[in-house]
Amino acid sequence: MTVATRLANAGDLASLRQKILAGRKSTKIAISVCAGTGCRAQGSMELFEEFQRELQEQNLTDVEVRATGCHGFCEQGPLVVIFPRKIFYRGVKVKDVPRIVEKTIRNNEVVDSLLFKDPATKKKCLLENEVPFYAKQQRIVFRNNGKIDPTQIDDYIAADGYAALAKVLTKMSAEQVIEQVSQAGLRGRGGGGFPTGRKWDICRAQPGDEKYVICNGDEGDPGAFMDRSIMEGDPNSVLEGMTIGAYAIGASRAYIYVRAEYPLAVTNLSIALEQSRSLGLLGENILGSDFSFDVEIVRGAGAFVCGEETALIASVQGDIGSPQQRPPYPAQAGLWGKPTNINNVETWANVPVIIDKGSKWFAGMGTEHSKGTKVFSLVGKVLNTGLVEVPMGTTLREIVYDIGGGIPKKRKFKAVQTGGPSGGCIPESLLDLPVDFEKLTEAGGMMGSGGLIVMDERTCMVDVAKYFLAFLVDESCGKCSPCREGVMQMHSILCRIVQGEGREGDIELLEQLAAYVKESSLCQLGGTAPNPVLSTLRHFRNEYEAHIKDKKCPAGVCTALVEFEVDEELCKGCGLCMRDCPTEAVIGEKKQPHKIDVELCIKCGVCYEDCPFDAVIAK
Amino acid sequence: MTEETIKLTIDNQEVEAEAGQTILDAAKTLGIEIPTLCYHPAVPSAGACRICVVEITAGARGALVPACAYPVQEGLGIQSNSERVRQSRKMTLQLLLARSPGAKIIREMAKEYGCEELRLERKDDDCIMCGLCVRVCQQIIGTAAVCFAGRGPDREVSTPYKLLSDVCIGCGACAFVCPTEAIDPAEFCSNPLEKIANEFNCGLDNRTPVHIPFPQAVPNKPVIDRENCIRFQTGGCGACQSVCPAEAIDYDMEDKTVQEDVGAIIVATGYKLFDTEVFEEYGYGRYPDVVTSLEFERMVSASGPTDGQLYRPSDGKEPKTIVFLQCIGSRREKGGVPYCSKICCMYTAKHTILYKHKVHDGQAFVFYMDVRSGGKNYEQFVRRVLTEKMATYLRGRVSKVFPRNGQLVVRGADTLSGGQVEITADMVVLAPAIQPSPGVQDLAQKLRIGYDQHGFLLEAHPKLRPVETNTAGVFLAGACHSPQDIPDCVAQASAAASKALGLVSHKQLTREPTIGVVNELSCNGCFECENVCAYGAIEHKELRDREGDLTATLAHINEGLCQGCGACAVTCRSKSIEVQGYRDDQMFAAINAISR
Ligand SMILES: Cc1cc2nc3c(=O)[nH]c(=O)nc-3n(C[C@H](O)[C@H](O)[C@H](O)COP(=O)(O)O)c2cc1C
Ligand code: SF4
Ligand code: SF4
Ligand code: SF4
Ligand code: FES
């Protein structure tokens, strides 16, 4: 890190960038060790230190080790990518370090055992972009993640960081900025999909000098972690986006609301704030202009509902995180009653690129009404899980099969749940759906924050609906009757159904409640909470009927409604189920077909999951 | 911002509203009823219960919005009772009914919407989570003693950590706004505010700091009792101001001293009851079921603390036997007053009738000295009580009232049968003597009118000038003069009023010509005369020179007030006052003429 001297103008910034780049050869070898939360949990920081130690020991001072943000493929972590070739190593352990240094760094050879093997083709991939998980992605929001050290603002500046801000401050009026963002067709990535340019314009048009900008980093959807990865891996892109937005809106203060469970994001954002302040990229008279702006971090208590903008504002103000009836909208009367503009982390991170590369370039990607890319967090029953950034309009099939590598254990795909807990399940028949805001909603799902949970044939859709509703019952703030009482009642009906106590009329009652909760709730938590039920009812109604009328769970999940049995034809007598059964209900001789004692069986389903030959069947 | 008017339509009727008003406000001006639960006019809206949803015609399908929290917008079209609205309200009610089957308001609303059948899993929580208590405490009272804890269905209203609250001031605002009577600050308040006794109901119930002093008060308007008002004591609350549609509440108003020049004054200061606690034998103040006749009057009044139901104070039971004791303190030379209080015989007779109306199978006894029923039809009234067996009259005095087995024993003499009687009663009603209101003597001194040894004000002449006083222009009406019943009071008041009118309706005042005059040449302004004038007729007259500088202050006699008694004339050392028609020279001339 260069000793901070305030950049007096845009020219200073450009020369600083030249200076940094001059000190770096493009052919220079750099080892990028993922220091995202996922890889850290698997020991990547020790790995990083080990690389440093090893290189020093071997006097390889020319080689740089860089701790970067999340690469998105956390499942395979810790990840190490060797630049400039981008050799991709996965599952790297401390003990692998000497080998990598010896072979790859010194002799330009590959450590074969650390390469990624495509589970579909069984082929090994050498380079990052050969890995199918990455091959189809287009990384715009994640442009720097995995490449730069988020704690070094120099890295960001070297990658053209803050060029967009310099351009805005020197060459563009606020109106022009809004025009650019509007023309790019950027829509909010926090779930609502509201056109960002229009939002800024509304806030800009409000009377009053005191306005606020907020970055929504609450990310309450379980399983989603794209916002965390951006805040951790490229915090300056968020700050730059916010500064540009504030300039356009006429705000001089901002808050980043980060959930308390994201300590690394808070650390990296704080470092970025400090560094950009000392360079004069934040604070008074940024880059010598008469625009002044600063940002503060607020740590949220980690309630899902606090991601809702009015609840978030209440929480920043120190009140209970409960949503407020709108209007007034935050743009009219938000934080401390002043016009406030809230955008999601990913939305902010898109802004600098749009200014940099132009609205045409951005609008060139995506579908008619959804432009640019979207980061999805692909999880569930797929081979490759992780963060996936693809252009809008990519089909679900491409994401699930090409990037995700399809369903493990050769099982059948059943549905993909999109949009977080209050999203919906989309069935196989709609797999060719190009994902964008409208298409997902039409199909009964939603964009939400970009969660994608893949489900295979062994998923019970009634159980899935129940699972998500349980989450929503807990996370409802409890302020309004429809959401507090209605979702709870829906959940208890679902509980009855999976218990085999479903009654004639339950489906209709669920539908009535769902329609009511959707249109009568105060905020969009309640407004979307019935989605899991509605979408499963729409696409998988027969499963509900099977539970209620026949008292059967076709997927074999609802323990009250299944009985496990061993198919004697298929059973090879391997004994795996017998070993794992907690109540010793499986009996049989080795190499002989086993049997399940229904009296002892507690229907935990371990055998059903275990059996490599799918010989345990649910009835 | 300028006040804009906004036009919108509700149920196809056009209405104008002010910016910042809600749909509910606008509907009110049209007389359209929208049900509410979490709304209170004094408390900021939250839009939480969703019972007030109405349909707005914005967007493709329109939307349901809460009328109580949704601001009016130009051109908005609203349906307040469409099928969609009713369906939503029904479902809200079903859910709330399942949550709070014990809440009366929910049961009633559900009945009205035809959805009282329980279809959903039930809980038994009276709180419907409307949040009014939390909002009123936080935003109106400013205490924030109760708050929400927990999320979703586990949300509850509680003090922090469910501990006894020393922040709670026990004002009861939360209980007041709660639609389901689910909250009681007594359960969590560590030092509740003292209840304020309702003076008009003799302290038999309580009142709020802002209150209308009594039914049919003139003017019939509320007053704020500063000693008990949270606003005046802590600067918080302000609820009454925020609800008052006439914006009539002004906390900065001060008490004022008003000075008026008047031509006549009517004194009508009324009376008070003798403090019966001094007669220990009757047990008033010791036994809750011994009450005064005035307390009894409030208890049986339809606008009283029990809405006219008669319960005995100790345990709320209906008194099956009741004993009325007359002449408590009256006609009692020692320790009481020697005069007859005049009204007790008649009201006690009335009380026995009222009692029998309330308790058909009850038994009433009356201890009396004499039944004095002088007055038009009075005797007939008492006869009716006796012949219709409303009460058993016992002539004699009571020596003791004491408790026995949860009842009261009244021991007294029945002088007609010549024996002692003991009556076991549920309740005893005392008829205390009447005394002038406290402070009336001070007033009399200010007005320079006389009073007797009991403090009753004196009339100018008992037969010829019964409503006038010795001070010209001051008249008497009602019990300040003597114990009086209502017809007497009204008659006296009418008389006093016409006397006063007779005085002030003329352009000029006619008076006796024999009044004092001051000789300004010899008066030296010692004002000895002022001290002796019983009628306050001596005024200060200032003499000024051409420049307006004060040269002397001399005595001047107010011709309207002077009664010509001559007290000043004899007091004046410089002989500067003479009574007209009785000047010294005139007197001497008269004497000379006689003696000639
Ligand atoms: C229940 C609920 C939870 C939400 N959680 C988040 C969240 O975690 N992160 C987020 O950015 N937006 C969240 N939102 C959306 C925000 O309310 C808001 O629309 C968004 O931050 C606006 O930013 P955008 O226009 O950039 O999307 C949530 C909305 C609801 C109703
Ligand atoms: S819809 Fe749910 S989360 Fe939203 S205000 Fe109502 S209770 Fe709270
Ligand atoms: S009684 Fe206590 S809790 Fe209730 S409003 Fe008053 S201060 Fe608040
Ligand atoms: S206690 Fe009463 S006022 Fe408070 S939230 Fe419950 S129902 Fe509403
Ligand atoms: S944390 Fe390393 S790839 Fe996500």
Ligand code: FES
């Ligand atoms: S009365 Fe309007 S939402 Fe409760």
